[in-house]
Amino acid sequence: MTQYLEAGSHGSIGDTSSKLSAVARGAAEPDLIIRGGRLVNVHTAEIMPDTDLVIANGRIVRMTDADEVPAGDRTTEIHAEGQYLAPGFLDTHVHYESSMVTATGFCRGVVPTGTTGAFMDPHEIGNVLGLEGIRLLLDEAANLPLKTFCTIPSCVPAAPGFEDAGALIDPDDVREALEWDDVIALGEMMNYPGVVAGDEAVHEKLSATYDAGLKATGHFASRETGASLDAFIAAGISSCHESIRREEALARLRRGMWTMLRQGSAWKDVPETVKAVTETDVDTRHLLFVTDDTHPDTITERGHLDRVLRVAISNGLDPVTAIQAVTLNAAEYYGVAGDLGALSPGKIADIVFLDDLASVAVSRVMVDGEMVAEDGEWVADDVLPDENEHTAAVKEAYPEWARKTIEIEPPGPADFEIPAPTDVEEVTAPVIRVHENQVTTSEESMTLQVDRGTISYSEDVSKGAVLERHGGDGSMGKGFVTGFGFDRGAVASTVAHDSHNLLVVGTDDEAMVRAAERTIDLDGGMVAVDDEVLAEVPLPIAGLMSDLPLSEVSERVRRLEDAWRELGCDLESPFMTMSLLPLAVLPDLRITNRGLVDTTQFEFIDPAGAD
Known part of the structure; x- marks a missing residue:
């Protein structure tokens, strides 16, 4: 990354420093003055009433008492009396792919809510298409009004030896990508056992990051707050978003870690983890808020970081304090505070106008000194393709090899059978229990009946299967899962973290076949079926993202949620919960294309319960 960012078409501060100083001292007229706002000063944690912001070349040059600086002949004035002026919000850990749209659709959705910058970890597309796929996403994002920074994926695949992805990003690939201009850090180090145990390849990636002068971001999913956490941090990893308890967040803060509190569509950790600061007197300078994974309907209906701030x-x-966490703290962590994170001289004029502070009521959003959104709607011309042109623009950005990624033959009913030990009428099998709005699962032992040599379904116990879909060996892992509440039908998805193989969960083998077949026909996506297809969300770009506008994808997701409820599931954001069933770097029990994995001992176990 260069030391200073470009303020849109105005260039960097190095290109315009003389002009900025001239305007500040009154020797040249400003481009814009925002009059009479209540400035949220994140440097001093105070509200400054009746403050004007003077702007030139997309940057703030003065913060003054109201009406101190006269307007010039070519100066635009915006009146903000009664409104709060806050810096643009920065999401320090987010996966664009989880919104089911590409960078253009994500930008259209989040900027009107106040998010003007995001530190993206594109490990979803990286697991399918490798560095080439990541490059496509970054190239699309490069000219959008949302400032996109990349943390290069550190774990592709996430759990080597336990799953098969569509790509491999090895230490040499990491070293290459760290030289890209838009890469700012190493993405979340998910292989925390490898860090703690001294895995050579893991530490080679960390060493390459530090040699490049960049930060390594973390994913310490263990609930431990002692020696293993210390070993993880001692390896140089400086942030983590995996706290789910007050004690975990507090332990990270006390160790100097930049502590990201997460509130996505399904992972709603903030009400518990924010207690680390609301119930203590600890300093909050290392406090951050992130969305991690957010579905399109959450963005269109409830917002993005503005929603997270409201929860906090x-x-x-x-x-x-909440606003500091998504502005100044965020910019300081990633080393971009020279440009972003505050409303003070020299900073880029990314400004959020708020009608009310406590409810984070976003009224207008300015990027690079230009108003781009008002009342949740885009007002800037030519910064995004028209919604009618959206699909064509996205298809142009992603060639056919990125849109045809499902390389698998449709399965038959027998493929989903789980054989029982010989001559038994029932088995005691390990069953994955999912928990609403949590990333963790738990293992339960349950008695299941045997019919003609195969284990039968039972009430609230569904079968889960993960099919390798990247043109590899076509392997399939199977197991049982409970907690979804299905009483009939099946669901399938190619959003299956992190290797994104074909994941199917259902109540009978025939329904699972129908769900799998339809998902393959779509070139990837999410499907819910009973005797027929009830709802579907096509995701043809890498099997992860749609080429449709955000609003249309959001509507399809709502219909999919209705279909899940029709099948008996009333969990909130259930398909996000399902998508983590294969993620073998999270406790306690997961299914990958290679089999059922005990992720506490990191070993395969028999889904039939045999020793």
Whole structure:
């Protein structure tokens, strides 16, 4: 990354420093003055009433008392009396792919809510298409008004030896990508057991990161707060978003770690983890808020970081402290505070106008000194393709090899059978229990009946299967899962973290076949079936993202949620919960294309319960 970013078409501060100083001292007229706002000063944690912001070349040059600086003949004035002026919000850990749209659709959805910058970990597309796929996503994002920074994926695949992805990003690939201009850090180090145990390849990637002068971001999914956490941090990893308890967040803060509190569509950790600061007197300079994984309907209906801030504030956090966490703290962590994270001289004029502070009521959004959104709607011309042109623009950005990634033959009913030990009428099998709005699962032993040599389904116990879909060996792992509440039908998805193989969960083998077949026909996506297809969300780009506008994808997701409820599941964001069933770097029990994995002992186990 260069030391200073470009303020859109105005260039960097190095290109315009003389002009900026001239405007600040009154020797040249400003481009814009925002009059009379209540400035949220994140440097000093105070609200400054009746403050004007003077702007030139897309940057703030002065913050003054109201009406101190006169307008020039070519100066635009915007009146903000009664409104709060906050820096643009920065999401320090997010996967664009989880929104089911590409960078253009994500930008259209989040910028009007106040998010003006995002530190993206594209490990979803990386697991399917490798560095070439990541490059496609970054190239698309390069000219959008949302400032996109890349943390290069560190774990592709996430759990080597336990799953098969569509690509491999090895230490040499990491070293190459760290030289890209838009890469700012190493992405979440998910192989935390490898860090703690001294895995050579893991530490080679960390060493390459530090040699490049960049940060390594973390994913310490263990609930331990002692020696293993210390070993993880001692390896140089400086942030983590995996706290789910107050004690975990507090332990990270006390160790100097930049502690990311997560509130996505399904992972709703903030009400618990924010207690680490609301119930203590610890300093919050290392506090960050992230969305991680957010579905399209969450963005269109409830917002993005503005939603996360509302949750934090409603759970007792001071509003200015909350805003600091997604502005100044975020910019300081990633080393971009020279440009972003505050409203003070020299900073890029990314500004969020708020009608109310406590409810984070976003009224207008400015990027690079230009108003781009008002009342949740885009007002800037020519910064995004028209919604009618969206699909064509996305298809142009992603060639056919990125849109035809499902390389698998449709399965038959017999493929989903799980054989029982010989001559038994029932088995005691390990069953994955999912938990609503949590990333963790738990293992339960349950008695299941045997019919003609295969294990039968039972009430609230479904079968899960993961089919390798990247043109490899066509392997399939199987197991049982409970907690979804299905009483009939099946669901399937190629969003199956992190290798994104074909994941199917159902109540009978024939329904699972129908769900798998339809998902393959779509070139990837999400499907719910009973005797027929009930709802579907096509995701042809890498099997992860749609080429449709965000609003249309959001509507399809709502219909999919209705279909899941029709099948008996009333969990919130259930397909996001399902998508983590194969993620073998999270506790306790997971299914990958290679089999059923005990992720506490990191060993395969028999889904029939045999020793």
